[in-house]
Amino acid sequence: MGEFEIIARYFTRPVHRGDVLLGIGDDAAVLDIAPGHKLVVAMDTIVEGVHFLPGTSAADIGYRALAVNLSDLAAMGAKPAWMTLSVSLPEADEGWLEGFSAGLFELAQRHAVALVGGDTVRGPRVVTVQVAGWVEADGWLSRAGACPGDLLMLSGVPGEAAGGLAAMQQRLEGEAAARLQQRFLRPVPRIALGRLLRGIASAAMDVSDGVLADLRKLCAASACAAYVDVDALPRSTALETLFPPDACLRHALAGGDDYELLFTVPASRLAALEAALAAVPAAAASSAGETLPQVRRIGVMCAGQGVQCLRQGQPFELPSSGDQRRQDDRPQGGYDHFAAP
Amino acid sequence: MGEFEIIARYFTRPVHRGDVLLGIGDDAAVLDIAPGHKLVVAMDTIVEGVHFLPGTSAADIGYRALAVNLSDLAAMGAKPAWMTLSVSLPEADEGWLEGFSAGLFELAQRHAVALVGGDTVRGPRVVTVQVAGWVEADGWLSRAGACPGDLLMLSGVPGEAAGGLAAMQQRLEGEAAARLQQRFLRPVPRIALGRLLRGIASAAMDVSDGVLADLRKLCAASACAAYVDVDALPRSTALETLFPPDACLRHALAGGDDYELLFTVPASRLAALEAALAAVPAAAASSAGETLPQVRRIGVMCAGQGVQCLRQGQPFELPSSGDQRRQDDRPQGGYDHFAAP
Numbered sequence: 001m002g003e004f005e006i007i008a009r010y011f012t013r014p015v016h017r018g019d020v021l022l023g024i025g026d027d028a029a030v031l032d033i034a035p036g037h038k039l040v041v042a043m044d045t046i047v048e049g050v051h052f053l054p055g056t057s058a059a060d061i062g063y064r065a066l067a068v069n070l071s072d073l074a075a076m077g078a079k080p081a082w083m084t085l086s087v088s089l090p091e092a093d094e095g096w097l098e099g100f101s102a103g104l105f106e107l108a109q110r111h112a113v114a115l116v117g118g119d120t121v122r123g124p125r126v127v128t129v130q131v132a133g134w135v136e137a138d139g140w141l142s143r144a145g146a147c148p149g150d151l152l153m154l155s156g157v158p159g160e161a162a163g164g165l166a167a168m169q170q171r172l173e174g175e176a177a178a179r180l181q182q183r184f185l186r187p188v189p190r191i192a193l194g195r196l197l198r199g200i201a202s203a204a205m206d207v208s209d210g211v212l213a214d215l216r217k218l219c220a221a222s223a224c225a226a227y228v229d230v231d232a233l234p235r236s237t238a239l240e241t242l243f244p245p246d247a248c249l250r251h252a253l254a255g256g257d258d259y260e261l262l263f264t265v266p267a268s269r270l271a272a273l274e275a276a277l278a279a280v281p282a283a284a285a286s287s288a289g290e291t292l293p294q295v296r297r298i299g300v301m302c303a304g305q306g307v308q309c310l311r312q313g314q315p316f317e318l319p320s321s322g323d324q325r326r327q328d329d330r331p332q333g334g335y336d337h338f339a340a341p
Numbered sequence: 342m343g344e345f346e347i348i349a350r351y352f353t354r355p356v357h358r359g360d361v362l363l364g365i366g367d368d369a370a371v372l373d374i375a376p377g378h379k380l381v382v383a384m385d386t387i388v389e390g391v392h393f394l395p396g397t398s399a400a401d402i403g404y405r406a407l408a409v410n411l412s413d414l415a416a417m418g419a420k421p422a423w424m425t426l427s428v429s430l431p432e433a434d435e436g437w438l439e440g441f442s443a444g445l446f447e448l449a450q451r452h453a454v455a456l457v458g459g460d461t462v463r464g465p466r467v468v469t470v471q472v473a474g475w476v477e478a479d480g481w482l483s484r485a486g487a488c489p490g491d492l493l494m495l496s497g498v499p500g501e502a503a504g505g506l507a508a509m510q511q512r513l514e515g516e517a518a519a520r521l522q523q524r525f526l527r528p529v530p531r532i533a534l535g536r537l538l539r540g541i542a543s544a545a546m547d548v549s550d551g552v553l554a555d556l557r558k559l560c561a562a563s564a565c566a567a568y569v570d571v572d573a574l575p576r577s578t579a580l581e582t583l584f585p586p587d588a589c590l591r592h593a594l595a596g597g598d599d600y601e602l603l604f605t606v607p608a609s610r611l612a613a614l615e616a617a618l619a620a621v622p623a624a625a626a627s628s629a630g631e632t633l634p635q636v637r638r639i640g641v642m643c644a645g646q647g648v649q650c651l652r653q654g655q656p657f658e659l660p661s662s663g664d665q666r667r668q669d670d671r672p673q674g675g676y677d678h679f680a681a682p
Contacts, residue, residue: 001433001435002433003433003461003462006433006438006461007461009438010438010439010441010442011426011442011456011459011461013446013456015455015457016453016455017422017423017453017455019422020423020455020457023455023456023457023458024456024457024458024459028458029423029425029457029458031423031457033374033375033380034374034375034376035375039374039380041423041425041457041458041473042458043425043426043427043458043459043460043469043471044427044460045427045429045460045462045464045469046462047429047462047463047464047465049464050462050463050464051462081358081360082358082361082370082372082382084370084382084384084471085352085384086384086385086386086427086469088386088388088467092342092343092344092347094342097347097350097351098351100351101351101352105354112357112358114356114357114358114361114364115352115354115364115365116356116361116364116365116370116372116382117364117365117369117370117382117383117384118352118365118384119384119385119386119469120344120347120348120352121344121386121387121388121391121392122388122391123386123388123390123391123465123467124388124464124465124467126429126464126465126467128384128386128427128460128469130384130425130471132382
């Protein structure tokens with residue numbers, strides 16, 4: 001029984017509240033709270049040894065605990081506002097707490113997110129953050145909504161975070177390794193891009209489990225299929241410096257943790273997207289430390305179900321890897337906490 | 342460094358958002374969301390071996406994870422609406438998940454709380470729940486607001502939950518032990534009472550760490566002191582059946598986990614309180630499985646700081662206990678996850 005089956009079987013119940021516009025199963029929930037605005041709520045947990053390697057700096061853990069949640073809000077087109085925090089720690093380690101809170105608030109302040117409550121308990125090292133934010137009525141994005149013919153778009157350069165994790169595990173050094181590590185340790189939630197996509201994208205989600213795995217979820221939610229043009233994927237010089245071509249492709253298609261946005265745009269709105277991207281002054285987007293990422297068309301949605309990669313126009317299967325650390329290294333796999341190893 | 346110092350030192354930062362009406366430090370946060378209504382948000386984490394004994398049934402854990410959060414909302418006078426849930430589990434144990442979700446949703450459905458999102462990860466057994474609910478503008482209760490002369494009130498029978506935990510640890514059996522265990526395992530969040538106290542109580546909180554420890558927090562937040570009339574504490578026949586008088590008193594004053602409401606009422610509003618309590622049809626309060634608890638006056642607020650117990654009018658110190666399991670067994674102590682043992 002996998003994570004998604006657990007959620008479906010045990011934690012998905014009929015909701016009898018009219019104010020729950022979007023419940024379990026997307027990047028975040030959408031609640032009907034105030035006229036004209038909807039509350040968007042996301043929660044993520046990170047566990048030592050599972051989501052971060054032992055020895056990861058406390059500041060990076062603090063940053064990341066919030067970043068992965070903000071990324072969920074970005075995928076909904078929401079503007080973050082508040083967070084709550086649960087920290088379970090084996091001991092009151094002042095150095096760790098100092099670093100953790102510094103990393104957390106560094107990102108929180110960038111997005112004007114206030115910590116409003118939470119819980120601090122003794123136990124194994126586990127951090128849960130919930131963030132809440134706002135989105136305009138009817139302006140929110142979800143995984144559902146893509147239609148056959150819509151263009152499939154991706155922000156950023158996929159696979160760099162997975163390459164960073166691999167570089168850390170293999171103790172690689174140098175400038176390229178450092179750049180990739182930073183992409184793994186300090187993902188940039190694409191809040192500005194998410195806000196810009198309101199009214200333009202037909203569906204959106206953030207890439208946490210890998211492009212193919214997450215695209216399959218988007219396809220399932222939208223009841224359609226997708227072709228991915230492997231040749232159109234942005235390539236990373238840093239990745240190509242450190243890894244052979246097959247590994248680069250595997251990181252790009254199946255590596256997780258990039259926290260970029262994967263979204264679809266009706267062809268009729270492509271011009272609107274390009275205009276919106278061009279209109280954002282770089283300074284405005286980077287006021288929250290966020291340089292607007294490049295956005296690339298990487299495929300197209302079509303009728304049917306599932307995801308098919310194409311390379312030079314031919315069907316293409318991702319070669320398998322010997323690395324057992326993450327299940328998403330399996331061909332077209334996605335990370336599932338409870339999947340059989 | 343204790344839990345409260347950790348929160349003060351590392352997690353309390355200036356809030357620059359005008360919509361945070363009440364932030365860290367009370368039972369829940371209050372957010373200014375919609376005209377006329379405020380959003381109330383609470384988060385609690387429970388850890389196996391810390392908050393529940395290994396071997397506790399999954400259904401009881403599920404119930405309790407939500408109950409302690411709803412109790413925080415009750416202490417604010419709020420009406421619960423939604424929750425998010427993070428579950429970290431060592432393995433996908435179907436029996437455990439079945440029981441846990443049954444216990445969780447049993448209580449959720451009683452209060453029409455919808456689970457709208459969360460996270461399921463592999464790791465040590467840790468459960469975090471966040472609940473959000475509504476309270477009318479200016480109708481919310483907090484720990485601050487008590488004034489010298491206000492009457493100190495308590496719902497329910499203090500100490501029964503702590504007695505239940507002790508009974509479980511000592512493997513006591515029989516009807517009294519079963520009753521106390523139920524009080525520990527299935528605390529009843531006092532939502533109906535909290536709603537009723539809006540406009541009547543000057544301050545309120547829920548009793549999770551023990552009457553004296555929590556009262557000290559209420560006193561500190563309200564910048565005043567309190568006398569507790571030990572003779573006025575409701576007595577529990579079940580407790581007195583199982584434990585000697587000193588232990589009963591220690592459970593009543595220093596035992597945690599009752600999740601009753603401790604609140605203050607200006608003398609001028611005592612009649613309004615009595616009228617409100619009398620006016621609630623038993624059926625209405627119990628529609629959410631909640632019989633309105635008895636409410637007793639147990640003391641008075643006064644100028645100064647700290648808490649003083651009185652017994653037959655004389656200052657009284659709680660005798661110490663040899664039991665080391667919980668720090669709140671220390672005289673007038675409160676539970677602090679990171680306090681030195």
